[in-house]
Amino acid sequence: MREVRLSGNLSTVPAAAPVLTALRAQAPGLLHVVDPYKVPLAEAVEKARAMADLGHPALLVGSTDNPAFDQRVAPYVAELRERTDLPLILHFPSIPGRGAPLCPGADAVLVHAVLNSVRSFFVTGGLAATARTATALGQDGPELLRSASFAFGTDGKTHEAVGARPAAEDGVELPRLVAEVAAADFDLAYLLYRHGRVPDRVLRAYRRGLAPQQLLFVGGGVSSYRQVREYHDCGVDWVVVGNGLETADWRDTLHGMSGRPGGRPGSVGDPAVPPGIAAELQRGLRRPVRSDPAGRQVYATNVGRLHELLPAVVTPVTSAEEVAHVLRTTRAAGTPVAVRGSGHSFGRQGLSDGGVLIVGEPGDPAVRVLDDGTAEVSARAPWYAAELALNAQGRSIPVLTNHLTVSIGGTLSVGGYGEGTITHGGQVDLVRRFRLVLPDGQPRWCSPTESPELFRYGIGALGTLGVLDRVVLRTVEHQRLTTIATQRHPSLTALVDEVGWMAQEPCSPVDLFSAQHYEGGFIATYGMRGGPLPRRLEGRAETRVEADWPLRSMRESRRNPADPSVHFIWADYCLSLPAAAEFARFLEAGILATPGYREGGGRLLMLGVHRPEQRPGVPFTPAAGLRGLALGFGLYFSVPRGDRPAVDRVQAMHRRVLAECLSLGGRPYLAGWYDLDEADLQSMYGDDLTALRRLRRELDPQGLFNQGLLA
Structure with a gap:
């Protein structure tokens, strides 16, 4: 394959790239491509509305053919643009001498570098020609989505259109292709198998090898939710469906492929819309x-x-x-x-x-790095987009959770914890200022010196006092390389006993820490950004060096969507040592060893926070009030949707765990499932709960805003 280098820097999403930002933030998911040569305009409009209703971020308009593009496709796209607000992405092969065809009304265009083409124009020429045209259009031009594209299997139509020969599916050629795509400035890799399924080993090879910010698209022959889910489980970000929705019953099919059975709208009850x-x-x-x-x-x-x-x-x-x-x-x-x-x-x-x-609505994080190293960001943006934008400016958010596609404001309403919590506390502990839109619509900046009471209770309290708009966060210097050490332990109690060494240190001895129950074993993971591991770990752990670890280690959340056919019953419990050791013994004997843990698809994940008492703290977060080394135990279950007995069994387990946690002086994390009564709330939060409710009555005397647990 020819070496491909494109202009640009993939370490960030440009401010003028809202479509790519949305695709990165909302992955994984489903995209539909309507063929303007086959699908009537009225049907395309209905499909755009249906896609928007189901929460899909864009509609592709494309075909393997592009004859008379300006006469047939351009008017189609212009009219479609007038009748839908859903972003439209052009998806056509390049035209020799012209590049990917463009037209008014398109928000973005997939520009394909067909790397297994025998014709050089379709390898790099189309990209170059399209870039020149888009540059000439300036701000009126569509956003370019640069794709490394491959066709698999026997595909006469794609070969005729762009000279594609079957792409490598195994052997030494596959890892070489993946490495070259990862090294080039592509936004995504697009794998097409028109008459078959891209093999799992190929998908996993691309997912492992692509750069963290590069998306993985797959298309061809998809017609069921099972196929969509199987692709997602192999690391695919976006599954593109065309012919599978070119049927008379496409509405029901689209609902099913989106993981939502047909006929559900209105089934929960149909409250009257307030008049006017x-x-x-x-x-x-x-x-x-x-x-x-x-x-x-x-x-x-x-x-x-x-x-x-x-x-x-x-x-x-x-x-x-x-x-x-x-x-x-x-x-x-x-x-x-x-x-x-x-x-x-x-x-x-x-x-x-x-x-x-x-x-x-997720969008541009609008990151602004300030002179003191803090960064101001939009609270509606996803963490993933903010981190990429900061990395491009040499900065990084020191605490990232396992779910980078969630909104910044949503996470800060509960806390936000990840591997970096051991050193930096929760994401709420990174906040230096924020702008809150109060229940009466008035915006107000809050900090320790500006509206200090609102600053204390405006985050980490389930959004009880207002809507977060802008946030100023502490950041650190971006370190691309991270040294990782893993230790395996025979039991949960042995793991907790071993990590206790960190409690003896005045400062956290590591930058990153997490642990988990995995395949019957217990694994602790430590990390150092840009520095050596502590001597304590030398010779006692398996070590390696990873690039872009904070983003790569979080990929699980991007490639495994929340399955709509499952109830997720997740809860986290936080305790200080030595109570955490007693709690671990309880979990090991009373939960992990039971059939209910296995039948409920149970998982155990752990995080830690070093010296939580040294941080100002947000009173409703799980580590508030704890001391020394606090450990968080996450118990995560998934049961089939609608299986009420299974839900009841899991919730009964969580109630036992919650009771044990509270009896040992611990706290639950309000982001997850909980069953707390007023006595529990008063016991844990006391005067802070009283102050929060007083503030709420002052700001929202009618009690209309964001009613919830703490209100």
């Missing part, structure tokens, strides 16, 4: 308000899928001004309003039962 409020809300918003049953149904549950509550109106917001408009409008109408980020919740957070639901 939807139209009034729309006047201040760029994106369409959803008051139809299908549009509301998309937001009727969250990742845990334990509750289904149907909002009356869904309002997607893209700015603080839009948030303020919704809050003022709902207050004037006396209508309850709730707030949702990415929906990565397990209780009733982010849900609305018959009221208005504010949904933060």
Whole structure:
């Protein structure tokens, strides 16, 4: 294969790349391509609306053919643009001498470098020609999505169109191809198997080998949710479906392939839309308000899928001004309003039962690095986009969770913990200032010196006092290389006893720490960014050096979506040593050894925080009030959706674990599942709970805003 180098830097998403930002933030998922030579315009409009209703981020318009593009496709795209707000991505082969065909109305264009083509133009020439055309168009041009593209198997149509020969599926050629794609400046790799399925070994090779920010697309022959899920399980970010939805019953098929059975809209109950409020809300918003049953149904549950509550109106917001408009409008109408980020919740957070639901639309993180090394970012953006943008400026967020596609504001409403927590605490502990849109729509900057009481209670309290808009976070110098050490232990109690050495140190001896119960064993992982491991670990651990570890180690969340056919019942419990050691003995004997743990698909993950008492702390987070070395134990279960007895069994286990945690002086993490009564809340939070509720009454005297556990 020829070496391919393109202009640009993949270490960040440019400010003018909203489509790529959305694709990175919302992966994994499903994309549909409509063929303008076959699909009537009216059907394409209906498909765009259906895709938007189901939460898909874009619609592809494309074909293997492109005859009379300007006469047939350009008017089609222009009319489609007028009738949908869903981003449109062109998906056509390049035309010799012209590049990928462009037209007004397209938000982005997939520009294919067909690396297994026998014709040089389709390897690099199309990319170069398209770049020249887009540069000439300036701000009026579409966003370029640069794709390293391969066709697999016998594919006469693709060979005729772009000279593609069958791509390597094994042998020494495969890893070489993957390495060259990873080293080149591509935004994504696109694997097409028109008459078959891309083998799992190929998918996993690409997923392992691609750069962290490079997406993996797969297309060809997909017609069922099972196929979509199998591709996602192998690391695919976006599954592209074409012919599988060119049928008379495409609506039901699309629902099924999206993991949502047909006929569900309205099934939860159908609250009446307050008269006139939807139209009034729309006047201040760029994106369409959803008051139809299908549009509301998309937001009727969250990742845990334990509750289904149907909002009356869904309002997607893209700015603080839009948030303020919704809050003022709902207050004037006396209508309850709730707030949702990415929906990565397990209780009733982010849900609305018959009221208005504010949904933060992910977008450009709008990162601004300040002179003191802090960074101001949009709270609606996903962590992944913010970290990439910071890396390009030599900075990094020192604490990243396992789920980088969730919104910054949503995570900061509960805490945010990851491998870097051992040194830096939670993501809430990184916050230096934030701008909060209060329940009356007024924005206010909060810090230890500006509205200090709001600063204390405005984050980590389930969004009880307002909507986060902008956040100033402490960052650290970006270190590309991380030294990793892993230790294996025969039991959970042995692991906890061993990690206790860190409690003796005045400062955290490592930059990163996590542990897990994996394949019957217990593994502790330590990391140092840009420095040597502590002597304590020398000769006692398996070591290696990883590049881009914070992003690579979090890939699991990108490639394994929250399966809509499953109830996720996740909860985390935090305790200080030595209580954590007693808790570990309880878990090992009373939970991990039971049939219920295995039958519920149980997993155990652990994190640590060193000297939590040395941080100012946010009072409702799990490490607040703990001392020394605090350990967090995450118990994660998944059971088939609708299996009520299995849900009851898992919740009974969690209630036992919660009772043990509280009896030992620990705390649960409010991001997960919990069953807390008022006595539990008063015992844990005391005066802070009283102060929070007083503030809430002052700011929201009608009690309309974000009703929840702490309200």
